[in-house]
Amino acid sequence: MALHIHEACILLLVIPGLVTSAAISHEDYPADEGDQTSSNDNLIFDDYRGKGCVDDSGFVYKLGERFFPGHSNCPCVCALDGPVCDQPECPKIHPKCTKVEHNGCCPECKEVKNFCEYHGKNYKILEEFKPSPCEWCRCEPSNEVHCVVADCAVPECVNPVYEPEQCCPVCKNGPNCFAGTTIIPAGIEVKVDECNICHCHHGDWWKPAQCSKRECQGKQTV
Numbered sequence: 001m002a003l004h005i006h007e008a009c010i011l012l013l014v015i016p017g018l019v020t021s022a023a024i025s026h027e028d029y030p031a032d033e034g035d036q037t038s039s040n041d042n043l044i045f046d047d048y049r050g051k052g053c054v055d056d057s058g059f060v061y062k063l064g065e066r067f068f069p070g071h072s073n074c075p076c077v078c079a080l081d082g083p084v085c086d087q088p089e090c091p092k093i094h095p096k097c098t099k100v101e102h103n104g105c106c107p108e109c110k111e112v113k114n115f116c117e118y119h120g121k122n123y124k125i126l127e128e129f130k131p132s133p134c135e136w137c138r139c140e141p142s143n144e145v146h147c148v149v150a151d152c153a154v155p156e157c158v159n160p161v162y163e164p165e166q167c168c169p170v171c172k173n174g175p176n177c178f179a180g181t182t183i184i185p186a187g188i189e190v191k192v193d194e195c196n197i198c199h200c201h202h203g204d205w206w207k208p209a210q211c212s213k214r215e216c217q218g219k220q221t222v
Helices: 002-023 033-040
Strands: 052-054 060-062 076-079 082-085 097-101 108-112 115-118 121-124 135-139 145-149 176-179 182-185 196-199 210-213
Antiparallel strands (some): 097 108, 196 210
């Protein structure tokens, strides 16, 4: 009888072990972190080809729907082959444009330069000014400055001077010419020394004076 009891105890000890190992499976435990990562690599996204269009922000548009993609201000229409966008021939921006807006499909000039810049200064359109005594300038509607330089007449003297705020030289003492090293006025005969009387050529001030010798009036020696 003792032998049968001992064998029964051994059988009871072995059976729980068999049951426990058979009941355990991988489904009872969460997958390892590595298994989770590999299972998430193959994500499935909706395919909108032939059904709609997706812009840069992820918004979906139906076929035939008009929309503005994020990278362009020109409108697009969703078609079977993808967005069909307007590509108009935009007018050229004025080279003097100082403010350009890009709110529409084409850039638009909102402010054109309405002044001229000349030697570091700004002038209004059609404004006239004199940057120097010899220059007369005007700011044209094209924002360009046109200048005219004065054409001075040849002075009728050998010693012209430049007055402040005047472009052309003037003869303060009137027309004259050289008689040797002496300047004599034009229009009269001038006795330049004891023996010579000179006069300027009429209208030819640059020529030396024409002189004639006269009887010298020096002191006579006895």
